[in-house]
Amino acid sequence: MAMIKLIDIASARSGDKNNVCNIGVMAKSVNDYDTLKKYLTPELVKAHFKGLIKGKVERFEWDSLESLNFVCHEALDGGASRSMRMDSLGKNFSSHLLRLEIEIN
Amino acid sequence: MSKTIRIAGAQGFYGDSPLGAMQIAMQGAADYLMHDALAELTLSILQKDKIKDPTMGYARDIEVHARTLYPMAFAKGIKIVTNSGGLNPESAAEKVKAILEKQGIKGVKIATITGDDVLARLPEFKENNIELNNLDDNSSYYDSKFPPTHANVYIGAQKVKEALDNGANLILAGRVADPCLALGIMAHEYNWKIDDATSQEDWDRMAFAITIGHILECGGQASGGNAYSEWPMNYSVSDLGYPIAHVNEDCTAILTKADNTGGKVSRNTIREQLVYEIHDPTNYITPDVVVDLSNIILKDESENRVSISGIKGKPRPEKLKLCIGQHEGFVTEQFFFFSYPFAYDKLQMFIKATKETWAKLPVQILESRFNIIGVNGLHEDAVEIPDVAELNQRSELGLRIAIKHKDDRTGKTAIAGIVCLGLNGPPGVISVPGWGNMNRAMLSLFPCLIPRELIEPELKYIEV
Numbered sequence: 064m065a066m067i068k069l070i071d072i073a074s075a076r077s078g079d080k081n082n083v084c085n086i087g088v089m090a091k092s093v094n095d096y097d098t099l100k101k102y103l104t105p106e107l108v109k110a111h112f113k114g115l116i117k118g119k120v121e122r123f124e125w126d127s128l129e130s131l132n133f134v135c136h137e138a139l140d141g142g143a144s145r146s147m148r149m150d151s152l153g154k155n156f157s158s159h160l161l162r163l164e165i166e167i168n
Numbered sequence: 169m170s171k172t173i174r175i176a177g178a179q180g181f182y183g184d185s186p187l188g189a190m191q192i193a194m195q196g197a198a199d200y201l202m203h204d205a206l207a208e209l210t211l212s213i214l215q216k217d218k219i220k221d222p223t224m225g226y227a228r229d230i231e232v233h234a235r236t237l238y239p240m241a242f243a244k245g246i247k248i249v250t251n252s253g254g255l256n257p258e259s260a261a262e263k264v265k266a267i268l269e270k271q272g273i274k275g276v277k278i279a280t281i282t283g284d285d286v287l288a289r290l291p292e293f294k295e296n297n298i299e300l301n302n303l304d305d306n307s308s309y310y311d312s313k314f315p316p317t318h319a320n321v322y323i324g325a326q327k328v329k330e331a332l333d334n335g336a337n338l339i340l341a342g343r344v345a346d347p348c349l350a351l352g353i354m355a356h357e358y359n360w361k362i363d364d365a366t367s368q369e370d371w372d373r374m375a376f377a378i379t380i381g382h383i384l385e386c387g388g389q390a391s392g393g394n395a396y397s398e399w400p401m402n403y404s405v406s407d408l409g410y411p412i413a414h415v416n417e418d419c420t421a422i423l424t425k426a427d428n429t430g431g432k433v434s435r436n437t438i439r440e441q442l443v444y445e446i447h448d449p450t451n452y453i454t455p456d457v458v459v460d461l462s463n464i465i466l467k468d469e470s471e472n473r474v475s476i477s478g479i480k481g482k483p484r485p486e487k488l489k490l491c492i493g494q495h496e497g498f499v500t501e502q503f504f505f506f507s508y509p510f511a512y513d514k515l516q517m518f519i520k521a522t523k524e525t526w527a528k529l530p531v532q533i534l535e536s537r538f539n540i541i542g543v544n545g546l547h548e549d550a551v552e553i554p555d556v557a558e559l560n561q562r563s564e565l566g567l568r569i570a571i572k573h574k575d576d577r578t579g580k581t582a583i584a585g586i587v588c589l590g591l592n593g594p595p596g597v598i599s600v601p602g603w604g605n606m607n608r609a610m611l612s613l614f615p616c617l618i619p620r621e622l623i624e625p626e627l628k629y630i631e632v
Contacts, residue, residue, distance in 0.1 A: 081208065082304065127465060127478070142612060143209055
């Protein structure tokens with residue numbers, strides 16, 4: 064068992080659609096993508112945001128781009144135009160996710 | 169040999185710099201400039217302008233563009249396609265016409281596309297029992313208690329194509345969906361079908377064009393800006409080259425940027441833009457086609473040149489998306505800073521005194537939020553707060569106070585009531601008045617679907 068920092072194997076970009084935030088996670092290599100697919104679950108992503116994401120987190124696999132796309136529902140405090148947050152658009156959801164450490168076997 | 173068309177992503181948002189587009193126009197590096205000015209929020213901002221002045225309601229950067237960019241572009245034969253018309257494309261066209269005429273420019277055919285703005289038609293929809301159900305929670309719009317600020321339908325590319333077919337060299341549209349701007353251009357150049365599409369070939373072509381549009385619609389974000397995958401970004405960003413797609417009729421393209429510009433176009437930068445604001449990659453829904461991006465092929469061909477192919481399309485959705493803005497209240501925010509020593513204790517004392525003050529004032533605060541800048545400003549409860557001893561050793565801490573309120577007077581009263589804490593409160597408090605954001609309208613968006621046949625986009629022309 065070992066711990067891997069997400070920032071060492073991936074980059075990320077996030078964006079908004081009303082109250083939904085999507086976080087695209089792009090692996091740095093094909094091997095890294097296998098690791099992501101195996102260990103970076105939607106449950107892990109949701110837990111890492113500790114209540115900021117109120118709804119479900121869906122995960123889409125995007126093999127041809129070695130990327131995972133996490134679609135986080137009810138994640139933006141009602142959506143950019145009504146949010147009380149400084150990061151109203153969730154542009155830094157990507158940054159916060161990259162802080163995650165994943166346990167691998 | 170099929171004809172290669174060069175389309176540039178010239179603008180990523182209302183307020184973007186025109187310099188990238190000007191660099192492209194100056195070099196003649198594109199045949200079309202595609203400007204996307206409308207984010208989900210932008211129409212709310214434009215509506216406020218329009219209420220103050222009925223001739224406004226368009227993205228005002230077109231006034232700057234008409235003075236600087238358009239003359240350069242028209243001289244090189246470059247055409248411009250934009251949704252900057254916002255809530256008032258016809259007024260935008262008159263404004264641009266006046267600015268161009270002042271410069272002695274002639275021979276410009278401006279097309280406007282309207283019909284997306286249905287704010288005035290909401291009562292008619294209600295009367296005719298048109299269902300408008302929230303895409304998120306399925307509630308009916310007619311049960312909503314907030315007044316509407318704007319209501320716009322995301323429309324497709326058909327009228328963009330027709331305008332170009334009819335010789336327009338500047339298109340000022342309303343809420344044409346961002347990536348459809350590129351589809352209109354390609355459908356015109358290659359005589360592709362849009363509203364009359366019937367075959368897999370038609371859908372694949374449209375899907376390809378939409379994907380190009382999606383890559384270009386955020387401007388510099390596709391060519392090395394905001395790029396974690398290229399961090400530490402060893403290239404210049406102050407003169408970032410905006411993205412340009414060299415597209416072919418066989419649904420392949422090379423993505424690149426203008427020569428002698430900063431930024432970078434790589435498989436990484438394009439990949440990062442592709443995942444942006446997409447949900448299910450097998451079903452990217454647009455007014456004209458549903459796009460399957462799951463088998464897309466991106467390849468680094470050479471420096472700043474990435475090839476793209478492998479995109480599939482499916483028939484368009486039955487209904488169109490309508491977004492209704494609703495006025496829920498106001499938000500006011502203000503920033504304060506606290507110095508070493510005891511920065512954290514002082515900040516907490518300030519928060520306590522603020523709450524006590526508000527309790528005595530005749531203000532109704534619906535919700536309040538206190539963020540510590542440098543600690544939990546961006547990520548709020550998702551981050552661990554360091555222990556108090558460490559925070560008290562910090563050289564400085566910032567405090568952001570945000571409140572939600574019903575009327576546009578509360579913000580001023582609430583903030584005026586606590587600035588005295590600079591003298592009466594803990595030592596070493598600095599308030600930064602210039603940072604304050606007073607009485608910003610708080611809007612919620614009501615997304616729903618509307619039958620396609622109710623919406624009839626309209627095309628008009630004026631000549632300069």
